[in-house]
Amino acid sequence: MSATESIPTRELAERAKSITQRELRTYIERTKGSQKATDRARKVMPLGVPSSFQAYDPHPIVVRRAQAGWMEDVDGNRYVDYDMGYGALFTGHCHPAVRAAVELQMDYGTLFVTPCEMNAEVAELLAARYNLPMWRFTNSGTEATMDAIRVARGITGRNKIVKVEGGYHGHHDEVMISMKPSLDVAGPADNPTPIPATAGITPGVLAETKVIPYNDAAALERALATGDVAAFIVEPVMENIGICLPQPGYLQQVREITRKYGTMLIFDEVKTGITAGWSGGTGAVGVQPDLVCLAKSIGGGLPLGAFGGTQECMDQITSGRVLHLGTYNGNPLCMAAARAVLTEVCTPEAHQKVNELNARLVSSCQDTIDRAGLPAHTVQFGAKGCVTWAPEHIRNYRDYKATDFDLAFAQWIHGINRGILLPPGLDEQWLISMMHTEAEAFQYAHVFQDFVDELMH
Ligand SMILES: Cc1ncc(COP(=O)(O)O)c(C=O)c1O
Structure with a gap:
């Protein structure tokens, strides 16, 4: 017994x-x-x-x-x-290599608000790991997911996004929905009701976010079939409810369905990132998204985020249709740390x-x-x-x-x-x-x- x-x-x-x-x-x-x-x-x-x-x-x-x-x-x-x-x-x-890189950078300046050579260097390092050619830097995961969603809206000309119930993607309005909703109000399991996680979410924002269960390809197809969804944002492996793995074939189906309906697939890798392995969760699951959001592990303890995408997606920024801004973006201190993380430590x-x-x-x-x-x-x-x-x-x-x-x-x-x-x-x-x-x-x-x-x- x-x-x-x-x-x-x-x-x-x-x-x-x-x-x-x-x-x-x-x-x-x-x-x-x-x-x-x-x-x-x-x-x-x-x-x-x-x-x-x-x-x-x-x-x-x-x-x-x-x-x-x-x-x-x-x-x-x-x-x-x-x-x-x-x-x-x-x-x-305080890994010695990160510390040495940051200390050395202090002699050269902490903030230029104009490019430094390390910007391209770190972008190249991320491009090699994630098989996505173009990158921009942010200061947090929240900014990375916010900017990636904006790019997806820019390229598709659509407003709505889809996220999974229980998923966390940072603290901007459109993703602070159904983070950890009470089951009393969350509606049916296969068609959850979008529930704001905080006061201050406008009805307009709430109406733009659809919520589906993770690991349910049929629910994704139903949500995208209306043809008005710019992006499906999802962690390839959910890491805000313990570790919730994709069922065999789920992410491949996600890729096919998002392609079928012209919806951008955004992998939020703020948590999985390079903790998942050299090429992140993306490499580990073997499914290529249109956009990837990073933060946390790439900064070696300094506040750094990034998002990368296909040429077509990131051309939205190149053409000026989508604006991506930020005083501290790609600051040399965080770049020095990231370069040490990506080349010397990891x-x-x-x-x-x-x-x-x-x-x-x-x-x-x-x-x-x-x-x-x-x-x-x-x-x-x-x-x-x-x-x-x-x-x-x-x-x-x-x-x-x-x-x-x-x-x-x-x-x-x-x-x-x-x-x-x-x-x-x-x-x-x-x-x-x-x-x-x-x-x-x-x-x-x-x-x-x-x-x-x-x-x-
Ligand atoms: C999956 C995921 N996305 C985005 C974020 C937001 O990142 P940040 O706290 O750097 O804004 C987090 C933070 O925990 C996260 O877990």
């Missing part, structure tokens, strides 16, 4: 809740400095944080320093960082090494799950991995909503008190960076084993 047969799901959830209660008390005890810093910050910043993603109860960890694969909070607690800025620190915190060999290390970590966690017979599974995509608290692989947002959040939260808070820093959202994944040591990577597996042992006994 497997362990889950002896422990019913309801009993597991009860055990998870009692672990959570105890761990929350410990958390409060060991993070008094973070509490104090947050109390101060709440007086001058909503929720006491610079981005609402960073807020959680009772208060977030407030960090004083980070290097390589670790962070230290203001109470002196040290964590192995598996969040790595949602993947922005794929190189590791070499094909380094990508392979980090993916192999991650595969061993994923398989160790899966062994723990199998031995205990838990209703959970692991997923890997490149240097990222996750434990999803559901017996079967999830296909879309509705499956994700059916996962066990009590167990996920208990694992998260149990981990943080033992030096395992994961993003707070329960919808994220770990990242093994270029600087995590083998011991640091496997720290996750050891603490996960402790958590499972406690859950089962």
Whole structure:
């Protein structure tokens, strides 16, 4: 008899809740400095944080320093960082090569607001990885998706866009729809109702965004058949609901359907990016989009985004039909960092090494799950991995909503008190960076084993 047969799901959830209660008390005890810093910050910043993603109860960890694969909070607690800025620190915190490049650039100037030679150099490096000829730089993933959508509207002369339910593409209006809608209002699974994620979205914007389930080619075809859709924006592998892989053939069908209806296919690779491998998620899934959006991992910890596209798409900017602007675009500091990331740090060999290390970590966690017979599974995509608290692989947002959040939260808070820093959202994944040591990577597996042992006994 497997362990889950002896422990019913309801009993597991009860055990998870009692672990959570105890761990929350410990958390409060060991993070008094973070509490104090947050109390101060709440007086001058909503929720006491610079981005609402960073807020959680009772208060977030407030960090004083980070290097390589670790962070230290203001109470002196040290964590192995598996969040790595949602993947922005794929190189590791302050990688020596990135640091040297940025330090050297300081001698030559940080901002020109006129081109530098590195602009073309970095664009060439991205063109080689993504097999798309033309690139522009931005300062964030939000700007990259916003600009790519504008290019798609320019080339098609159409207004509407399609996104998947549960997908996050940054914080501009037209994609802040059905990010994580409550199922009470989300409508039927195969034809979700577009739900604004925030106040401030106008009815006009809401009316331009159609929402479909991920992994459902028929729903995409229905949405595009009206002939008025400029773009389908999608992560090739969804990384804002754990890691949700495309089912075999799905993305190939997406490519065929978008072509059939003259809709631009935008891959949002802000998260997958080069954490997925040398040629990104695009290379890993083997489907060529019309436009790709990047940020996070390409900047080595500096604020850099980019979007690339086919010649025809990017000619919209060349011709002046679509305007793409920005004071800090392609600034030499971020360019120096990106050049170091793309040439010195994230070499094909380094990508392979980090993916192999991650595969061993994923398989160790899966062994723990199998031995205990838990209703959970692991997923890997490149240097990222996750434990999803559901017996079967999830296909879309509705499956994700059916996962066990009590167990996920208990694992998260149990981990943080033992030096395992994961993003707070329960919808994220770990990242093994270029600087995590083998011991640091496997720290996750050891603490996960402790958590499972406690859950089962
Ligand atoms: C898939 C995806 N797209 C876009 C963004 C927005 O990027 P940024 O936070 O740099 O604006 C994010 C941020 O997490 C993301 O996960």
